[in-house]
Amino acid sequence: MADKELWISLQNLNLGLERSPLKISNDAKNRRDAEHRLSLVVQGLHPSQNPAGIKVMMPKIWKLEGRVTSRINDDGSVQFFFKHEHQLLTVLDNGPWTYKDWLVVVDRWTRRNYPDFLRIIRFWVKILNLPDDSKSDSVIREVGGVLGHVDEVHIQQPSADQVGEVRVHVPIDVYDRLLFARYFNLDDSRPPVLIRFVYDKLWRFCSTCGGLNHLATHCNFQVQETEHLQLPPPIPVPVAHHMVDQPHTCWCRIPHQ
Incomplete structure (x- = not known):
């Protein structure tokens, strides 16, 4: 048994290591x-x-x-x-x-x-609380841009029995922390507006840091004071009846230019 272990260990020798690397043929690589x-x-x-x-x-x-x-x-x-x-x-x-x-x-x-x-998961993200006069492609792309590069914008036009809806398609790095709310100064004459983000098909995640690989009970992240300072004081936002989820129809698709 000792002899067998000895011969097996000898196979870890570096004989041949000093030679130049061999190149795999293009034919083999093309087949792979x-x-x-x-x-x-x-x-x-x-x-x-x-x-x-x-x-x-x-x-x-x-x-x-x-x-x-x-x-x-x-x-x-x-x-x-x-x-x-x-x-x-x-x-x-x-x-x-x-x-x-x-x-x-x-x-x-x-x-x-x-x-x-x-590293990338592409989410459809619903943007809530965006005023009607700010539901333009340029504004939506800047708002959604805080999550990442906006690949596409979908605008659902309101109808008699359905409210309008705005979604963006964004690639998210799985090692980043998800963002769920942010204040925006959409107009200098108005107070900041609290915009919320709802990720389609998102299940478990950390409610403390927004991480995708653990729950809050296993989170070691500590919120820094500077992260609190980046938001203006909260402005009360009433919960409107029209914010209830509706079926997704009547989409207007605006591809990235």
């Missing part, structure tokens, strides 16, 4: 890229989301059970292989996705060399 082109990488944000569970459950959640194959990578992420690109795109378009009530981050394997790979 073709095999991985239609694949998504999924990673959980919370310790309870074990890779084996993600591997089994995500195809069921996507309603693609039996139509995708998968494997667990060495880093704990799970890679899913699709037969058709439209299935992969549907998964991306219908996110964010959750497993065990916690968000998972989903990214294309082809983006593996980007610095934000497996």
